[in-house]
Amino acid sequence: MKGYTGRILKIDLTSGKSFTRTFDESYVRKYLGGQGFAVELVYHGVPKGTDALDPKNVLAMSGGAFNGFPIGTASKVAWASKSPATGTLAESIMGGSIGPELKHAGYDALEIVGKASAPSYIYIEDDTVDIRDAGDLWGKDTRVVPETLKMRHGWDVKVACIGVAGEKLSKIAGIDCDDRQAGRAGLGAVMGSKNLKAIVVRGTKDLVPHDPKAVLRLAYQYQRIYQAAGSWVEDTKYGTGEFLGWVNKERGVFPTRNWQESVFNEREKIDPYYWATRYVTKNKACFSCTKPCGKLFEVKDGKFKGVAIDGIEYETLYSLGAACGNADVESVARANELCDLLGIDTISAGVTVGFAMELFQRGIITEKETGVNLAWSNASDAVPQMIELMGNRKGFGDVLADGVKVAAKRIGKGSERYAIHTKGLEPPAYDxxxxxxxxxxxxxxxxxxxxxxxxxxxxxxxxxxxxxxxxxxxxxxxxxxxxxxxxxxxxxxxxxxxxxxxxxxxxxxxxxxxxxxxxxxxxxxxxxxxxxxxxxxxxxxxxxxxxxxxxxxxxxxxxxxxxxxxxxxxxxxxxxxxxxxxxxxxxxxxxxxxxxxxxxxxxxxxxxx
Amino acid sequence: MTKMLVPYPENCTGCRMCEMVCSIYHEGKVNHADARLQVHRRNVKLDFPSVCTHCVSCGDECCMLRCPVEAIKKKDGVVYVDQELCTACGECVEVCPFGVMRMEEKAFNCDLCGGHPTCVNFCPMHALMYEEPKPERYEQVKRLLAPEE
Structure with missing residues (x-):
């Protein structure tokens, strides 16, 4: 069985101990890798009735079976846990280099249980596994944390971390690695509940495929296929938002103003066909992906000057844009940057702000409670302001910080009627x-x-x-x-x-x-x-x-x-x-x-x- | 003039595909330390490749000059390490301004895959090209590497 390391690393933050267990071909034939491994670890590891933020909850992470090999787009890393947002077994997938790096360190999956007594980070370098003090990192954003840790441990380490929102147990908090996020279902809060700020991985071992020549041949073959496809050109030029205009106009299912409408009349202002040439300064890709949908979006002047993000993705153009009636793409970019830095999911955050804006429209809440003018006409300012309050749990942001389901319960007054979610998770950009x-x-x-x-x-x-x-x-x-x-x-x-x-x-x-x-x-x-x-x-x-x-x-x-x-x-x-x-x-x-x-x-x- | 690898940092997406295919082509396994070139991902704004320039842009920071046993030689414009002579002392790795002289049992470096570089084949973004050497590009990479050196 080549391609796998055959080992799973379990870390108990309560005792500070780590264990390695091995698996064989039968495990692979049952669960394959990535999400399969992560789900298996949570399924068998979490006792019935455990609260998602209880130390007994398991946070699992595993890179997919192709991870670490030069197969185009094979960069996806699965995180899984019992979700604080939904109470269900939730996986969250990110494109990142931490999965392959973990394999190079000698583990296919990571299982984290328990709770550290003080803010900590996990340091893994091949066979060395340490739990270290993260007192100086607590309260820091998702760019400062990896930068600090890379200065400390070398540029080659890979860092997954949470922002302030995860520390404050926001049910919409995500996990960040390489400017990519495992945003959905609040797994950042699970990490925060374990007093775990970051996971640092450095691996130097070989990954040996069964047939190197065939791997190289297949990699090349699929790369040619991607490049020949029309979507390659579109994705490379405009990112994932390339079909926004089509969904909006030709299909009429682009949810707008908290799903009150399904066509965003100002979509030209947020459609990458119109903004790409102005704001995109560079293409970005996940690890091992030659189909780069990531865009470096930079705002050079105006009130949002200095914003620089890997985005803006289709889903975010909806959640922080159309769903909030926000047609100012620079404001969307700023709100996106704040979500990334504070470590919250852009979909959940945007839908929750849009929900509050509809309540504002209906007079269910007013500026007296919110402190921010949540009128649709003020979206450009209101959205980034509200996101900042939510990530930091300040003011009215505290009410919204756990997503629409919890916010509706807190606000009451019939607001449940306008809360759009299933199982407690806010929906993405398809009406x-x-x-x-x-x-x-x-x-x-x-x-x-x-x-x-x-x-x-x-x-x-x-x-x-x-x-x-x-x-x-x-x-x-x-x-x-x-x-x-x-x-x-x-x-x-x-x-x-x-x-x-x-x-x-x-x-x-x-x-x-x-x-x-x-x-x-x-x-x-x-x-x-x-x-x-x-x-x-x-x-x-x-x-x-x-x-x-x-x-x-x-x-x-x-x-x-x-x-x-x-x-x-x-x-x-x-x-x-x-x-x-x-x-x-x-x-x-x-x-x-x-x-x-x-x-x-x-x-x-x-x-x- | 012999064609060389030329890096275009502004086109690099940071995917590190070139490192993986380099390693797998030469060694039959993936290990980023085996790759004859490197991709650096510094922050959201900066990803760039650094490659062996085969003497074009190294100046005094030269592996050939530094090697105490004269194991590093040049043939048809391509620098290579004579595996018989190399004592694995590591001087060349230390001096290489691009960080791409590598070491396992002995030192090794980019061989341009005999004239058909695998890394270039796998880079659809044209962040790596196989063409006339461009010293200004090598200088650009040196400047980008500088902050952490």
Missing amino acids: VRGMKGHGLAYMTSTRGACHLRAGFYAPELVGKFWKWEGIDRFSAVGKGPMVATMENFMCVYDSVGLCKFSRGFYLIAKLPEVLEAITGLKFTEDELLKIGERIHNMKGNFNAREGVTRKDWLLPPRILEDPIPEGVSKGHKISVEEMNLMLDDYMKARNWTSDGVPTPEKLKDLGID
């Missing part, structure tokens, strides 16, 4: 009223509203994907089995560590060849999809055990009651009947009970205990 299968995916996603657990936006917006054609995005019929299959597919993707932007190139068909070149292990497509199914079922079973069942999956009132008011998707919503039809279909396809609990037969079939 599911105009893409119903994706609406199902928001419900079934084990970590709450997410576009990438099933990635179902692509099949529905384009109308075809993989083995399906002629998909009607306005229909609820037949979506259950498709979403279930796509979820399994995506679990495989996160386990091999490929970026989902390359899923159209590899699909599942090409993965066995690459896996064999790296590991020497033969897999069939069906075996891989079964691994994906196993991973999803483990998450589903964990969630059911924690009491999160169908009743908690449901779509928010806005999607069920308010039709889209204008644009090409005008008049569409997901009715309660459609919602239930899709959920019933899905449960059947999964062989789960109608409440969303995996059946004993299913678990036995997949070998889950």
Whole structure:
């Protein structure tokens, strides 16, 4: 079994001790790597009923099976834990160099439990594992921390860290590495609850593939395929926001002003087709990716002068832009920078600010409580101001710092009606009223509203994907089995560590060849999809055990009651009947009970205990 | 004139693909310390490659001059380490202004893959080119490397 290190490092922060355990081929055949390993560690490591911020919660991290090898876009690192935002087993995926570096240090995965007695950071250099004092780093932002640690330990170390928001246990806090974030589901707060500010990794060991020549050949082959694709040019020029204009105008599903509208009339101002030439000064990429969607966005003058970020991504253009009615792209960039520095998820943060702005519009909250003028017309100033308050838990920011679900509970006065989330996680930039299968995916996603657990936006917006054609995005019929299959597919993707932007190139068909070149292990497509199914079922079973069942999956009132008011998707919503039809279909396809609990037969079939 | 690797820092995305393919091409395994070139990711604004310039831009900081046993030689414009003579003393690694003279059992450096550099093949951003040497580019990289030296 080449390509793997065969070792998992467990660190107990309470006792300060670390342990290494080994695994063999059977473990790989069951869980593959990346998300599979991370989910397995949380699934078997977290006792029933553990609070997400309790020391007993497990924070796991693992680089995908392709991580560390020169396969284009194979940079994805999976983090997993019980989420403080949703109470479910949530994974959060980042593009970063810490996964490959951990492999070079000799570990495929990292499992962190316990709680340090004082602010600390973990230092891993090959076989040396230390827990060190982070008193001087506490309170510092996600750029100062890695810089300080690199000065201390050398430029070659890789640093994952949390910002102030994670320290303050914000349920929307993320983990940062190399200006890339594992933002979703509040895993930054789990790290903060363990008094863990940063993880520093340095690895110097060899990673030996089964067939080096084949790895090099496949790497070159896929690189040529990426470069020949139209999307390569678009992504390289404009980043992930390249299809914003199309989603907005041709599909009419770009959620605006807290989902009151689905077409952003001022989209030219935030569309990268219009701003790329003015603000982008350099292309940026994740580790081992030759399809650079990262943009160095620099503001050279004006009130936001000095802003420099890796962005702005499509999702952030929605959350800190359209969702807040913010058409000032420099303000979006500043708010994005603040999110990154303070360590909060841009999607959750933006949706939460947009939610507060709608409450402001309706007079449910006023400037007296908020301290900031949250009128849509003041978005350019209000959004960055509010983000700063949220990250630091100051003033009204403290009310919003844990996302919309908690904020609505704190504010009361009927504000729940305007809180857009499923399972407590704020949704990404696709208005599911105009893409119903994706609406199902928001419900079934084990970590709450997410576009990438099933990635179902692509099949529905384009109308075809993989083995399906002629998909009607306005229909609820037949979506259950498709979403279930796509979820399994995506679990495989996160386990091999490929970026989902390359899923159209590899699909599942090409993965066995690459896996064999790296590991020497033969897999069939069906075996891989079964691994994906196993991973999803483990998450589903964990969630059911924690009491999160169908009743908690449901779509928010806005999607069920308010039709889209204008644009090409005008008049569409997901009715309660459609919602239930899709959920019933899905449960059947999964062989789960109608409440969303995996059946004993299913678990036995997949070998889950 | 012999073609050389030329770095274009403004085009580098920091993906380090070139390091990995260099290592795997020459050694059959991935280890960034085995790569004959380096990518530096300093902060959100700065990523850049540094490459062996085969004497074009090293001046007095020259591995050939420093080698006490004259194991470092030049043939057709390409600098190489005579593995028979090398004593692994590390002088060349210390002096290399680009940090790309490497050492395992013996010293080794970029061999331009015999005229078809793998790293260039894998860089779609043109951050590495195989062309007429451009001393001003090498000087630029030296300046970028300077703060941490």
